[in-house]
Amino acid sequence: LGHLKRALAMEGDSKRKADLHRRIASIHERKSDYETSREECDKGIAMIVGSDAIELARLHNARGWTHLRTGEYEPARKDFIKALEISERLGDRKEISYSHHSLGTVSLYVEDYTSAIANLEKALDIRTHIGDDAGVSKSLNNLGMVHSEMGNFDLALDAYNKSHELMKKIGEKGSLASLAVNIGGIYSDLGDVDSAMRFTKEG
Secondary structure, X not given: OHHHHHHHHHOOOHHHHHHHHHHHHHHHHHOOOHHHHHHHHHHHHHHHOOOOOHHHHHHXXXXXXXXHHOOOHHHHHHHHHHHHHHHHHHOOHHHHHHHHHHHHHHHHHOOOHHHHHHHHHHHHHHHHHOOOHHHHHHHXXXXXXXXXXXXXXXXXXXXXXXXXXXXXXXXXXXXHHHHHHHHHHHHHHOOOHHHHHHHHHHO
């Protein structure tokens, strides 16, 4: 964090300064200090507001997630939409996919499952085409969550299992445990005790 703050003090380019604020915000978000994270995003956005810069899209997505973490779903949705609009004008497919993933996630939280599926499937399609395996695994995981909430357990299992295999392939150990628990829970609901225990133990 200290080296980022020093870089920020020395940087003269507004876009690079704005991006440094985003990176500082990300550190605070990981520490669950969402208020400080949002303040850093606000500073970065203020520096380049009105510009068609990918840094601005990234800042709106970052701020949207701080809103999402604190249950402020409408402000989160507005930030994600703004990020998507900028990303689409710039043709940045990675940020477009991230914006759709974020919109799908906030839609899941507010139980707008139609919007959640539509956005997550768009994110999944783009991430598949650009070879973003980590992103694909995350979108599959969230699709599994949507289908699980809707009671579509076969579709949920299909998405979860694909995410699980991909996470193992790319070495994404941090998310494997919680995903395994989700899969185990669905197998339990379906009465498949052996599979439920196997995945629950993995978690």
